[in-house]
Amino acid sequence: MHADQGPTETAAPGFHRPPLVVRSLGVVPYEVALNRQRQLVKARQADETPDHLLLLEHPAVITIGVRGRAHPQHLLASRAELREVGIDVHDVARGGDVTYHGPGQIVGYPVVSLKPDRCDVRRYVTDLEEILIRTAASFGVEAGRVAGLTGVWVGNDKLAAIGVRVSRWVTSHGFALNVATDLDHFRFIVPCGLEGRGVTSLERLLGTPLSQTEVEAAVASEFASVFGRRVV
Numbered sequence: 001m002h003a004d005q006g007p008t009e010t011a012a013p014g015f016h017r018p019p020l021v022v023r024s025l026g027v028v029p030y031e032v033a034l035n036r037q038r039q040l041v042k043a044r045q046a047d048e049t050p051d052h053l054l055l056l057e058h059p060a061v062i063t064i065g066v067r068g069r070a071h072p073q074h075l076l077a078s079r080a081e082l083r084e085v086g087i088d089v090h091d092v093a094r095g096g097d098v099t100y101h102g103p104g105q106i107v108g109y110p111v112v113s114l115k116p117d118r119c120d121v122r123r124y125v126t127d128l129e130e131i132l133i134r135t136a137a138s139f140g141v142e143a144g145r146v147a148g149l150t151g152v153w154v155g156n157d158k159l160a161a162i163g164v165r166v167s168r169w170v171t172s173h174g175f176a177l178n179v180a181t182d183l184d185h186f187r188f189i190v191p192c193g194l195e196g197r198g199v200t201s202l203e204r205l206l207g208t209p210l211s212q213t214e215v216e217a218a219v220a221s222e223f224a225s226v227f228g229r230r231v232v
Contacts (some may be wrong), residue, residue, distance in 0.1 A: 018050050020112070020229035022220045024213070025056040030090055030101070033058065033109065037172045040111040044170045047136040050232075051112040051214050053223055055216045058101040060087040062189060065096035074098045082188060094173035096150070096163030098189045100200075104180035106203070106215055110223070114169045121166055125150060127226050129173050132160045134222040135177065135215065141205050152177075157200035158191060179203060179215050 002074040025033075033056060062082065064075065074097055079089045087100075101107055114124060129145055132152045136143040136159060143152045143159050152160040160177040178201035185200045202210055224231045 008132065009135055017228055020051050020053055020224055020227070020231045022053045022055065022223075022231050024216055025054060027059065027103065028056045030058050030061045030063070032089065033107075034090075034092070037109055037111060041167060041170050041172050044101070044111055044113055045168050051229070052110070053217060053220060054109040054111070055104060056107055056109075057103055057196045057212070058107055060102040060185060061100075062087055062089045063092045063094075063099050063101065063163075064089065065092055065094045065099070067095065067097045071097065075188070076190065077188045087188065090131065092163075092173070094163040096161070099163060099176060100186050100189055100191070101163050102174055102181055102185055104182065104203075104212075106177045106212065106219060107178055108174045108177070108219060108223075110171050110174050112171050112227070114166065114171065119169050120133070121164070124166070124171065125162055125164060128164070129160075129164050131219065131222045131226050132175060132177055134225070135218045136160075136202065138218045138222070139202055139206065139215070141202060154205060156196075157198040159200055159202070161191070161203075177202075177215070177219065179210055179212060 036054065040049060040052055044051065069091060082089055092106045118124065122182055129152055131132055133143050136152065141154065143154050146153045150162050151158050162174055162175045163173055178199065180203040181201050181203060183199055
């Protein structure tokens with residue numbers, strides 16, 4: 001595992017990157033956020049809106065990506081059982097496997113155009129990892145990458161999950177950073193389809209509560225830094 005610096009911003013000659021609109025939305029039902037993303041993606045593809053970073057929390061929900069639907073055994077309870085304990089389940093059009101979202105977790109949905117100079121999905125994922133590694137470091141947590149795996153890790157435990165969709169070089173879905181998440185809810189899934197690995201949160205690692213607002217501000221700042229943007 002390593003926490004080395006990821007790619008730095010390199011804009012094409014004469015190209016000036018547009019500003020980034022950051023919106024903190026509070027607690028948003030999953031379907032509402034999904035519809036918001038779809039609207040923004042369509043508008044961004046048509047150059048009718050600037051790039052956005054949506055930061056929010058979801059009520060308890062399990063999302064199943066493309067890879068997860070090929071491995072139904074990674075969902076460890078039936079959908080009926082999950083509804084009984086207040087957890088919704090959604091099949092989604094992102095990459096990745098099975099992921100849990102819930103209160104105390106910061107979910108980031110960047111809707112940004114990777115054109116003209118960042119049309120590389122692997123680089124984009126690496127940039128998201130870098131943002132979250134830097135965010136953790138700003139609170140005194142040394143996180144990093146694990147070779148061959150996506151996300152941000154502290155030892156054997158995942159601190160942040162990443163699952164993205166890119167359509168006509170406009171991004172959607174994104175990342176989930178565990179700040180003060182109820183980690184017990186991860187017992188209902190094999191997180192990201194990885195056997196033998198655990199999950200953790202900033203609160204567990206630091207042993208002290210953190211302000212969601214403060215962590216969101218750090219995420220926005222690091223996102224702007226990695227992507228070379230001015231936040232509005």
